[in-house]
Amino acid sequence: MNSSTSAMIERRRQNAFASIWREDLDTVFVDVAEYYDKANTYASLGLLPKWQRRFIDGMILKPGDKVLDVCAGQNIVGIAMLKKQPGLDIHAADQSVSMQEEGKKVAESEGYSIDSHICDVHELPFPDNSFDVVTLQYASRHLRVADAFAEIKRVLKPGGRFYHCDMQRPPNTLIEKAYLFYLKWALTMLAKFFTTGSPTKEIEYFLNAIHLFYSHEELSDLLSELGFTQVKAQPIMFGAVALHEAMKP
């Protein structure tokens, strides 16, 4: 992929979603917060916790490391990292006050402390070269990815590592079609069980967000284009999900 491919992907995504990201995204997460969690678990056929374990297991985390979890939501990743390495200094960044309030409560109830920063991941309120590790799970589909990754690279220390996990567009078109068909069916069924409303708009957004997203190979190329090195990708389920890691040189 050359830089014009990633620029084209970003342009397409911004044309399709800019107004949703600007005006509706908070509402999407508030309205479907409980249902969204269950939806993710059921739509992944219960495999989500396994992928999450694999994500955390693959991280190199050393005592005293300063770690930033961006788009941290309810601190699921931060808490899992602390369970693996209790000596971390963890900071969480998210634009949603309600997700972070809940995340702080959950962390404290498990005896952990995570510093919360309410901010936009595209403009992180930290100086250059601040963190040993930055993590980002299940949020890139809602971001201007190239801008957010550049910002993550800015706040990483040289030699610092970026760990990323998200659903991706499967590179094979037939698999993508089958996957989106299944996802639409699963989300519609789940909405019938778990909500009283009809979240057609939200379901359409989630499906389109995958259709217009990067494949795991394209995301690796983007990381290299932005100047990250040692880029590695682990596609899961024919590339419907992928784990990436990369280093700031």
Ligand SMILES: C[S@@+](CC[C@H](N)C(=O)[O-])C[C@H]1O[C@@H](n2cnc3c(N)ncnc32)[C@H](O)[C@@H]1O
């Ligand atoms: C699906 S949740 C994922 C939360 C968490 N990473 C996890 O894996 O459970 C997506 C989160 O990204 C946050 N988010 C979306 N756009 C953001 C932005 N531009 N800046 C900061 N946070 C953002 C939302 O508020 C939400 O909490």
